[in-house]
Amino acid sequence: MTDIALATSADLPSLIDDDADFVAALRDRGADPEPVVWSDESVAWGDYDAVVVRSIWDYYRHPEAFAAWVDRLDTASSAVWNPPATLRWNGHKRYLRDLAERGIPVLETEYVERGTDVALADVFDARGWDEAVVKPAVSAGAFETKRIPKGDADAEQDWLSDLLARRDVLIQRYAPEIVRGELSLVYFDGEYSHAVRKEPERGDFRVQSEHGGRVAAASPRAEIKAQGRRVVEAVTAELNGERPLYARVDGIERDGTFRLIEVELVEPELFFRADPDAAGRLADALVGRL
CATH class of the missing domain: 3.30.470.20 (ATP-grasp fold, B domain)
Known part of the structure; x- marks a missing residue:
């Protein structure tokens, strides 16, 4: 039997409800899937035949721990999907x-590195935008994300400067x-x-x-x-x-x-509930790679 770790977060130790069909589909195909908390340092990831990253929805709050975990996966004997190189690349919105x-x-975007002194009003003027969405480059779930009209640029400057002191940032043109x-x-x-x-x-x-x-x-x-x-x-x-x-x-x-x-x-919700055959399609794709 193929042992598969389904990586999740401490807040969701049994995965999200939407993944239940995927778990069942894997079992129907002779696999033994097990939810495993990604941040549990006692886990021997190499003991599994495969690791599939699922609901690790807190990873962006712990970037150093996440990077170390990806490094551990990279040296483990398990197959990993999506692979460590993909996780590293996709984990930063650059x-x-x-x-x-x-x-x-792609939506029109200004990429701003941490520690950069940027005036939001200047970005609006240079780009010709009337409204923007500002977000960290490593985030999920609209974490520290704001929609800002041009007229509020000066009022929001301190917030942006504080965010830039801590994180790389994306400033995107708002899409109505x-x-x-x-x-x-x-x-x-x-x-x-x-x-x-x-x-x-x-x-x-x-x-x-x-x-x-x-x-x-x-x-x-x-x-x-x-x-x-x-x-x-x-x-x-x-x-x-x-x-x-x-x-x-x-x-x-x-x-x-x-x-x-x-x-x-990295860890998208895949909305299996939207299509009764979707979980089986992913299970078939996974089993086909093992």
């Missing part, structure tokens, strides 16, 4: 610049299309599986459920699916041919073009 250089339409929902396209082993649309609460821009966001199954047009697949192909090229086992491609549609907000390769 990867968006790499994908933009490969021709992927987000009020109609953000598309999440899910790909397993490079193939489209399913999609959901995440809609923010009225008056908000954050689509996460903890901020009032709603999720529903979606049926994107074939061209949008193809554009999402091009994102996965660009990721694969950037990672020297290492195709992600799982990828969630998040973005908005503007003038018929899918514009990338993020591609989630």
